[in-house]
Amino acid sequence: MSQRFPGRRLSLVRLTFVIGVTVALAMGGTTGFRTWQDSRQASGSEPWFSAYVDVTATPTYAFEQPSADHELNTVLSFIVAAERDTCEASWGTYYSLDEANVALDLERRIARLRQSGGNILISLGGEANSNLALACDSADSLAAQYRDIIDRYDPAALDLDIEGEALTDLESRQRRVDAIAQIQDGETDPLPIWLTLPVGPSGLTTDGVEIVREFLEAGVSIAGVNAMTMNYASQEAADDLGQVVISSLEATHRQIMAIYADHGTPLGSQTAWRRLGATPMIGQNNITAEVFSLDDARELHEFATSVGLGRMSMWSANRDRTCADAYAAINVMSDSCSSIDQGEETFAEILSGGFTGSPSESRATDDPADNVRPEDIVDDPETSPYPVWNATATYPANTRVVWRKNVYSAEWWNTAIQPDDPALNATDNPWHLIGPVLPGETPVPILTLPADYYRLWDIGTTYTRGDRVMFNDVAYEAQWWTVGDNPAAGQEDPGASPWRVITQEEIEVLLAE
Template structure:
């Protein structure tokens, strides 16, 4: 039988190289076929090799940068011949790569303002959904704790500031020390939960690619991990970065240095890898990622597979089969891990290997839109995890775990699932996998914003437009819906103002109270109300209040009030460093609203 891949010992390094027999009968590129990194095609008489997963991207299309295309030219095509193996050709060169010269004046982020508490030792089996930490508006996951009872979360992604910098950032949007969800991290830890942070991802540039050497990379990792008190981190390697051998080897060297130092310091840290997968298992490039780590003697605590976006060629007829394909991928990974570890002289039991496996489906519609992960697929995956005692269940993402405003859609969204569902239905299914005995949201009081008093306004001679599902609204916009007035809390389109929700943060709209009568619940349930009510006239007198001075270094969230230059301002959304008195053309250009 023809075996396209095998391993051969490198005489120079003594390490094993992944080898591939080359065939000459390379298929012609087809726009309807999904290709993975390493696949080769012929297009316009030339041979191209895929650098990462792709479908429909034309080989040879002119681009400004090499990373703008998933294809690289590897030569002219040749006439098809009998499929007999030629001399073996290395897929990657595992010879020693010269260490880049360290740059002078190395900079590290300022973590002095990070106050998020300390992480804990994670259970052996968890459900930890991914949260897009740079999504807008920020998903306040800890505020959902009373409803969802989810203790653990994966936050993504930490990447380089740009392609020529090795400073870590949150998705390039925020400095590493200014995480948009830092308050949420602290809250969830106070309840008994924790977060893991993922480095890398498909978009942007991982810091292991831009770091000049393993020592600098190790220091960047260590500084971030210590600042955020992390006891578990994840390295998401996908796309073009799967084939960037020098950076992957540099990353493995840095992780070994990091592990050794932290062990000496008595600091616990789990290291996971997140990799793309097929129902048949990891791709050869994914296997390489693990081998590079094991070559450096890195302890791998887990391998999380992205059970999504397989492609019709390897996962035909995906309707109602996505759960089955994910389980097939996990079983294939189990067998691959057996062989990989055996090559390094280690024999692990099935129980040990299952505890190292994580599964992350993309809930609802996948990027390959014929692949849809339904609630029944989630239940099937949960049953499998329970039977095998998997190390982790996850999903992409908590931000998407709700129905789109229009219900079921034929497009993929980053904020909803595109399928019919109840709010956070996938999370509630998967959360049955968690042990909640040490998790108590009641340890923390309700978020401050829950204690705010709705505006009471005089609507004499004031009119507002009727709400429209196609209109875009920004914070402060007011509309009429079913004879009630609502005010937008942040950017929104298509979200029904009158839609019943359990928590106020589940809707971008807040009702505007137009009746001067004060609701009776205020007397008993809102003792902090600093208002005097004349019961004879129903007039409300506002007592003078004082607020802290605005600070450019302080993080503020919606509802926070500050004093600045003798005036009082209220934050409309998350902000840091934005001058409250700055002159803007439109109100949505400033996160602040003057209220006094």
């Protein structure tokens, strides 16, 4: 085998860097490391697919006539308040439940779907109109509406679509939690409840995180969180929507694990994936520059099946077709077509592959064998490639540590910040997870300079660009003129500090001289 760089030596530091980059790339592009990190079987139902159907849209979508297995599960949407301040369920404000039975033959169509072996979910909420939790003035009245819906339609699961004002209004949030708690009270096998919430590239919004917490703290059993992976309003999403969708799911997965850990019921990684769903808006999104293509769907499906995502949905079955030639506004979202050329393909066929489970079985199951106590995971320095994290140490940017069988890299200078601390916003955590410690690893030597290699930093000395000093056994170089600036104290924001830490690569060269 020929050498690309003949005569060039792969040093220990370079080898360490290559290993780190390889692990990071593997975490982003394959599933082997995820499987190795948490090989326990996920608790919960088999992954399932169910497209949303807008019940009141024109033309009417014939969900009752499934032509393929992936059409058997249907999320009927949306039940909202009849009027803003009226605690009465309606379909999109257009039909009361009784009126929908007559005008839309809704219950007969549901019965026909069930004759084919299908299931329905009922989605309550959505972006438009008033959420029932906003319109009802008490948890009791809201629970009564929920019971009427459940008794009438006997759904396989309830889908609580919480967005807009319903996402931020604290009183309605509490009513919703209390009402669902009433519904589940005394039930040994409660109806599965899914929380459908908006996400961004960093995962759930702050309100979304708090809503999940509120349900858990009230003792409500939730089947999972369904992420609305759409309408990001960012240049990144305009350039590569599929990858942004995947990034948002990875961030939401981390949040779910953190939320459950904070609640005292930590989940294994695979179980957390099983309690997560994704709902992209197929084709043209509401944001003109964002289009979820068939290739994006394939990319999402490959990722979802690799991690064991519990639920796949899409908005909507009504739209899963190429627009007619007469539809000229191809960059405007239509209720009845995708605004892209799909040829003979459908998004449902692409996204549903392998998602053969049933939503009726998606109840949360808290298997004690699946719940790992983080404090029980002990790192062995002899089998860790990097030093085990220590709460009393300081870590400059790019420092790598091992903590609870995983390798982390410091994004910026920090001390006393635990790498797996469930900081719910990625921007709050100075640590970046690279990947797990691999079988057979041993410590990688960390190179340091002797304590007297450079002069000790002095508070009264003036330093100019290029001057080097030692401080607390760490070498620093001045980036510009400075006097009185503690080299270590400024590392929480290295870009603003006049000092930078001498890198391992530079130390290797210095020691070799």
